[in-house]
Amino acid sequence: MNAPAEIDADQLRGRVADFLAAHDPAATDRLAFLRARFDAGLAWIHFPEGLGGLGAPRSLQPVVDAAFEAAGAPGNDPRRIGIGLGMAAPTILQYGTDAQKQRFLRPLWTGEEVWCQLFSEPGAGSDLAGLATRAVRDGDTWTVDGQKVWTSSAHLARWAILIARTDPGVPKHQGITYFVCDMTDPGVEVRPLRQITGEAEFNEVFLTGVRIPDAHRLGEVGDGWRVAQATLMSERVAIGGGSVPREGGMIGIVARTWRERPELRTHDLHQRLLGLWVDAEAARLTGERLRQQLRRGRPGPEGSAMKLAFARLNQELSGLEVELLAEDGLGYEDWTMRRPELVDFTGRDAGYRYLRAKGNSIEGGTSEVLLNIIAERVLGLPPEPRDDKDLPWKDLPR
Amino acid sequence: MTAPTTPDLLYSETEEDLRAAVRSLLTAHGAPASVLAAVESGRPYDSGLWRSLADMGTAGLLVPEKHGGQGATAREAAVVLEELGRAVVDVPHLTSAVLAVRALLGCDAGRPEVADTLTALAGGRRVGALAVPLPTAPGGTVPTSVRAEPTEPERALLSGEVTAVAGAPGADVLLVPADAGLFLVPATAEGVTVAPVTPLDLTRPPARVTLARTPATLLAEPGQARAAVADALLTGAGLLASEQLGLAEWCLAETVRHTTQRRQFGRPVGSFQALKHRLAALWLDVTSARAAARNAADALATDAPDAAVAVAVAQSHCSEVAVRAAQECVQLHGGLGMTWEHPAHLYLKRAKADEIALGAPGRHRRVLAGLIDLPGPVG
Numbered sequence: 001m002n003a004p005a006e007i008d009a010d011q012l013r014g015r016v017a018d019f020l021a022a023h024d025p026a027a028t029d030r031l032a033f034l035r036a037r038f039d040a041g042l043a044w045i046h047f048p049e050g051l052g053g054l055g056a057p058r059s060l061q062p063v064v065d066a067a068f069e070a071a072g073a074p075g076n077d078p079r080r081i082g083i084g085l086g087m088a089a090p091t092i093l094q095y096g097t098d099a100q101k102q103r104f105l106r107p108l109w110t111g112e113e114v115w116c117q118l119f120s121e122p123g124a125g126s127d128l129a130g131l132a133t134r135a136v137r138d139g140d141t142w143t144v145d146g147q148k149v150w151t152s153s154a155h156l157a158r159w160a161i162l163i164a165r166t167d168p169g170v171p172k173h174q175g176i177t178y179f180v181c182d183m184t185d186p187g188v189e190v191r192p193l194r195q196i197t198g199e200a201e202f203n204e205v206f207l208t209g210v211r212i213p214d215a216h217r218l219g220e221v222g223d224g225w226r227v228a229q230a231t232l233m234s235e236r237v238a239i240g241g242g243s244v245p246r247e248g249g250m251i252g253i254v255a256r257t258w259r260e261r262p263e264l265r266t267h268d269l270h271q272r273l274l275g276l277w278v279d280a281e282a283a284r285l286t287g288e289r290l291r292q293q294l295r296r297g298r299p300g301p302e303g304s305a306m307k308l309a310f311a312r313l314n315q316e317l318s319g320l321e322v323e324l325l326a327e328d329g330l331g332y333e334d335w336t337m338r339r340p341e342l343v344d345f346t347g348r349d350a351g352y353r354y355l356r357a358k359g360n361s362i363e364g365g366t367s368e369v370l371l372n373i374i375a376e377r378v379l380g381l382p383p384e385p386r387d388d389k390d391l392p393w394k395d396l397p398r
Numbered sequence: 399m400t401a402p403t404t405p406d407l408l409y410s411e412t413e414e415d416l417r418a419a420v421r422s423l424l425t426a427h428g429a430p431a432s433v434l435a436a437v438e439s440g441r442p443y444d445s446g447l448w449r450s451l452a453d454m455g456t457a458g459l460l461v462p463e464k465h466g467g468q469g470a471t472a473r474e475a476a477v478v479l480e481e482l483g484r485a486v487v488d489v490p491h492l493t494s495a496v497l498a499v500r501a502l503l504g505c506d507a508g509r510p511e512v513a514d515t516l517t518a519l520a521g522g523r524r525v526g527a528l529a530v531p532l533p534t535a536p537g538g539t540v541p542t543s544v545r546a547e548p549t550e551p552e553r554a555l556l557s558g559e560v561t562a563v564a565g566a567p568g569a570d571v572l573l574v575p576a577d578a579g580l581f582l583v584p585a586t587a588e589g590v591t592v593a594p595v596t597p598l599d600l601t602r603p604p605a606r607v608t609l610a611r612t613p614a615t616l617l618a619e620p621g622q623a624r625a626a627v628a629d630a631l632l633t634g635a636g637l638l639a640s641e642q643l644g645l646a647e648w649c650l651a652e653t654v655r656h657t658t659q660r661r662q663f664g665r666p667v668g669s670f671q672a673l674k675h676r677l678a679a680l681w682l683d684v685t686s687a688r689a690a691a692r693n694a695a696d697a698l699a700t701d702a703p704d705a706a707v708a709v710a711v712a713q714s715h716c717s718e719v720a721v722r723a724a725q726e727c728v729q730l731h732g733g734l735g736m737t738w739e740h741p742a743h744l745y746l747k748r749a750k751a752d753e754i755a756l757g758a759p760g761r762h763r764r765v766l767a768g769l770i771d772l773p774g775p776v777g
Contacts, residue, residue, distance in 0.1 A: 243404060255772060258772060259771065259772070262773075262775075262776050263776075265773075265774060265775040265776065266775055267774060267775055270767070270772075270774045270775065271760075271763070273772060274763040274764075274766060274767055274772060275714075275763065277766070277770065277772065278710075278711050278714045278715050278763065278766070279686075279715070281690075281711045282686040282687070282689060282690045282711065282715045283686060285405075285407065285686070285689035285690055285692075285693050285711075286685055286686045286688075286689040288404070288405075288407060288689070289407040289408070289688070289689040289692065292406070292407055292408050293408065296408065305681075305682050305685050305686070308682055309682060309686065368675070370678075371674065371675045371678040371679065372671065372674060372675075372678070374678035374681055374682070375668075375674035375675070375677055375678040376674070378678075378681060379654050379674075379677055379678065379681060380654070380658070381654065381657065381658060381666075381668040381669065381673075381674050381677065382658065382665070382666045382668055382669040383669060384669055384670070384671060385665065385669070
């Protein structure tokens with residue numbers, strides 16, 4: 001960002017062309033190609049030179065990605081390594097030591113090493129800062145004991161970002177430290193967590209005497225809550241993307257069923273569908289307006305509004321579709337326990353959508369907590385009186 | 399990157415300047431606190447405020463410059479309506495400067511009676527009203543019980559009755575759809591009776607208009623008249639969404655202010671989660687209403703091919719949001735919200751009347767069903 005002469009889109013296209021001339025995608029091994037792309041600074045261009053980037057504006061990343069895609073170059077399959085790209089990498093960049101950046105970022109970006117996130121616990125969901133997993137220091141090594149939950153990719157991951165309690169004697173936000181955890185440590189046990197859909201996207205992770213070298217600590221001891229905020233902020237920045245067409249998303253799926261199955265229509269469902277169509281269109285326009293504000297450099301608080309709106313719409317629309325399908329709504333595709341790599345509402349049956357959408361108002365912040373956030377941060381309403389912020393964590397009632 | 403059809407949902411600097419000017423005028427006028435006294439005065443509308451607004455040029459926003467207007471678009475008109483809604487003032491802006499003006503713009507402006515009327519309305523010197531029942535939705539048929547007896551070319555005697563004509567009390571000219579086209583009728587003409595009903599919404603009183611062999615001038619033949627009225631209703635409905643947005647924004651802001659200050663059980667009532675969630679949900683509603691209203695205004699301003707969809711979505715959504723916001727405002731003000739003295743009831747009454755105006759939400763959704771190919775049950 002602070003380079004004297006900022007690189008522009010044409011220069012970036014030139015760099016990609018030069019790179020492709022030296023590394024024919026058709027004749028180069030996939031991993032070798034991705035490593036070379038990282039080393040050329042053409043991975044995530046807003047990262048610094050030497051760490052996969054060029055210190056270029058993040059807004060130009062699509063230029064580079066499009067140029068590689070047009071050349072048929074192999075990609076790093078970002079959906080498979082979303083936690084690493086969206087959460088671990090920005091945090092390592094901001095808080096990591098030089099050695100940590102050199103060690104972790106390249107295999108993270110190429111996808112050689114998958115990352116997962118060990119934040120939520122059975123006893124710490126919405127109240128994440130109340131977490132109970134303990135990390136105890138002995139010289140240059142920490143020993144970690146506890147249990148994490150709702151961990152996607154844990155069964156595939158080489159590394160995890162982990163927050164654990166290092167000082168129970170201070171108020172809860174102050175006693176947390178942020179680590180990189182080796183998922184191959186013998187004390188790490190990963191178990192699939194089967195959901196109401198029948199399959200297991202997520203895991204429970206049991207940590208028993210897991211050893212973490214102090215060199216794998218991110219940020220200062222006791223500063224983990226602040227570091228975790230950076231992770232969660234990055235997650236929100238990563239959400240966004242381009243304009244959504246009318247009838248994009250769940251409303252399009254239900255509208256298609258409606259058009260294709262006239263024999264299922266009833267007056268009551270018609271009224272409700274039209275109402276939800278209007279709500280979906282209003283939500284789509286709200287998202288479009290948010291993107292326009294961001295482009296003008298004036299981000300609004302609509303981001304949390306979008307998540308709330310889509311959770312409600314997905315749930316109501318998928319419920320309406322099951323009801324519309326009547327006899328077919330009584331069936332379910334398959335209850336076999338599976339481990340899907342990606343969550344996708346399309347290509348699945350209505351029953352799956354109905355059940356999976358129930359998670360939309362829980363994952364990534366419950367709708368109830370988001371409403372609190374809007375009330376306090378957007379509307380400025382006073383917080384509820386709380387007795388858990390100033391007491392030492394060990395003295396909190398539980 | 400951006401497709402040419404992507405609507406501009408933001409406010410331009412010019413639009414923000416216009417908003418600031420209108421808001422500062424309304425604030426100086428003392429609205430909304432002053433509105434109750436104005437509606438209790440017995441006058442059909444606040445003529446002093448209307449004059450001040452007209453001096454700013456708001457009455458002629460949608461009128462081309464050659465006819466004495468500002469030549470602005472529905473986007474700017476929408477911003478003015480947001481502010482008028484926020485202040486719940488009783489001026490005939492929607493009925494004269496939007497509905498009557500748009501109906502006239504659908505006629506042949508080369509004719510002196512059309513051009514002269516446009517110029518008079520643009521300057522706010524005269525006030526017009528389109529004689530259709532306020533609940534009429536765009537996209538449907540306009541009920542016309544008024545019959546014309548031709549007397550000479552382009553002159554006729556009109557007889558009949560139109561109910562629930564908003565803005566008729568205090569109007570100087572009536573634009574009357576009849577079987578033989580759209581006619582111009584001075585309110586003072588022979589045989590005109592404007593009988594106000596006791597209105598739910600004190601700030602926009604409707605009236606029953608009766609014509610008994612009233613001399614009238616033809617403005618448009620039936621085909622053109624139908625198109626002109628349809629366009630006026632579509633524009634009116636689309637812009638009404640912005641008025642509803644303004645109403646809802648005031649209700650939310652006022653309720654947040656009140657619940658932050660009002661203390662019960664030793665703390666501000668706005669710190670209770672039950673209230674916070676309701677207000678946050680209302681903020682979501684208002685946020686999406688803003689996007690929908692902006693989309694309708696932009697579609698009307700750019701003559702977008704799917705303007706009818708944008709208007710139906712905005713009306714269906716914003717009508718309900720405004721009513722919800724006003725109801726929450728009354729409820730969360732507690733006893734205060736039930737008093738005549740507090741302005742919350744003016745917003746509730748306007749919001750409820752606006753819900754019916756230019757098509758209730760269900761009517762808009764029925765129109766929408768045809769536009770987006772989501773037909774109802776077969777048989």
